[in-house]
Amino acid sequence: MPATILQGKEVAKSIRAELAEEVAGLKQQGITPGLTVILVGEDPASHSYVRGKSKGCEEVGIHSEVILKDAATTQEELLEIIQQLNQNPNVNGILVQLPLPSHISEEAVLDAIDPSKDVDGFHPINVGNMVIGKETLLPCTPHGVIELIKRTGTEIAGKHAVVIGRSNIVGKPVSLLLQRENATVTMCHSRTKDLPSFTKMADILVVAAGKAHMIGKEHVKPGAVVIDVGVNRNEAGKLVGDVKFDEVQETASYLTPVPGGVGPMTITMLLKNTVEAAKQQAKRR
Numbered sequence: 001m002p003a004t005i006l007q008g009k010e011v012a013k014s015i016r017a018e019l020a021e022e023v024a025g026l027k028q029q030g031i032t033p034g035l036t037v038i039l040v041g042e043d044p045a046s047h048s049y050v051r052g053k054s055k056g057c058e059e060v061g062i063h064s065e066v067i068l069k070d071a072a073t074t075q076e077e078l079l080e081i082i083q084q085l086n087q088n089p090n091v092n093g094i095l096v097q098l099p100l101p102s103h104i105s106e107e108a109v110l111d112a113i114d115p116s117k118d119v120d121g122f123h124p125i126n127v128g129n130m131v132i133g134k135e136t137l138l139p140c141t142p143h144g145v146i147e148l149i150k151r152t153g154t155e156i157a158g159k160h161a162v163v164i165g166r167s168n169i170v171g172k173p174v175s176l177l178l179q180r181e182n183a184t185v186t187m188c189h190s191r192t193k194d195l196p197s198f199t200k201m202a203d204i205l206v207v208a209a210g211k212a213h214m215i216g217k218e219h220v221k222p223g224a225v226v227i228d229v230g231v232n233r234n235e236a237g238k239l240v241g242d243v244k245f246d247e248v249q250e251t252a253s254y255l256t257p258v259p260g261g262v263g264p265m266t267i268t269m270l271l272k273n274t275v276e277a278a279k280q281q282a283k284r285r
């Protein structure tokens with residue numbers, strides 16, 4: 001039987017509808033969640049993602065602002081802007097779009113964000129809290145991946161999950177969150193020898209390598225849940241995932257498409273974090 005396609009876009013829509021109701025309620029209490037995105041440089045993909053974030057905010061009633069800076073902006077200028085946003089009570093969430101130009105240290109910039117406003121979940125304090133299992137702002141893409149798997153009705157506990165990729169923003173946190181859901185987790189990366197021997201054992205396969213079409217049906221156990229995080233542009237300028245969709249669709253039980261899978265969930269988890277941050281900050285005032 002061919003795989004059921006996991007339409008992240010549809011799941012995202014229903015979560016956004018719930019968030020819109022919640023935001024309407026918060027507004028009646030005088031709380032309007034606010035997100036500020038800082039975008040440095042002219043990279044078209046980054047501009048496109050940021051447009052998606054602004055559109056998402058509008059959909060659920062979050063006030064959003066984008067601070068556009070040119071590629072020559074200095075690290076000091078950026079840190080100054082972040083300090084001001086940290087102190088601004090109308091700003092509940094701060095997101096610095098990555099990647100940054102190479103003359104700016106991403107680490108220095110991410111460290112400067114007030115952890116309670118770090119809606120990306122990238123600050124070391126929030127990463128640490130996630131690792132030790134404390135409630136915290138979770139990174140958006142990994143959180144979206146877990147939500148999507150849960151929507152399949154799949155019981156994660158006891159399953160063998162294999163994650164390809166170990167970056168700080170996707171692979172590593174996905175692995176941790178799966179482990180927190182009581183999966184047995186194998187982390188694969190570019191130095192893994194004989195990748196198919198691992199991926200074929202996966203009940204749940206999460207692919208986040210950023211290599212177009214690297215995963216085919218020879219990598220996948222029949223009946224596996226396959227989550228494709230990869231977003232790559234092919235020669236024709238079309239978005240494609242890390243998974244050969246048509247091929248893997250024949251053997252997987254569930255499969256996410258690209259576009260329309262993990263991407264819309266990422267933005268939705270960002271909206272959720274912004275609402276959460278606004279609620280937490282209101283409590284502390």
Ligand SMILES: NC(=O)C1=CN([C@@H]2O[C@H](COP(=O)(O)OP(=O)(O)OC[C@H]3O[C@@H](n4cnc5c(N)ncnc54)[C@H](OP(=O)(O)O)[C@@H]3O)[C@@H](O)[C@H]2O)C=CC1
Nearest residue numbers: 141165166167170189190208209210229230231262263266
């Ligand atoms: N849909 C969404 O919302 C999002 C999508 N993405 C997409 O997800 C993908 C991954 O992003 P990100 O984690 O930032 O990417 P990185 O380039 O930071 O990390 C890629 C990881 O994949 C591993 N890898 C690369 N090639 C192979 C290979 N042939 N076999 C096994 N492992 C491999 C690397 O191993 P090593 O560590 O050894 O180098 C590395 O750990 C990209 O396509 C990105 O565009 C990212 C964020 C959000």
Ligand SMILES: Nc1nc(=O)c2c([nH]1)NC[C@@H]1CN(c3ccc(C(=O)N[C@@H](CCC(=O)O)C(=O)O)cc3)C=[N+]21
Nearest residue numbers: 048049052096097098099120231259260261263264266
């Ligand atoms: N500080 C920071 N936080 C991020 O979360 C962050 C970042 N920097 N830098 C870049 C990556 C990438 N990322 C995506 C978000 C949405 C889609 C998305 O919605 N994609 C649509 C398609 C969009 C299109 O057509 O271009 C989809 O897959 O259906 C993809 C990728 C967030 N990132």
Ligand SMILES: [Mg+2]
Nearest residue numbers: 099167168169
């Ligand atoms: Mg990266």
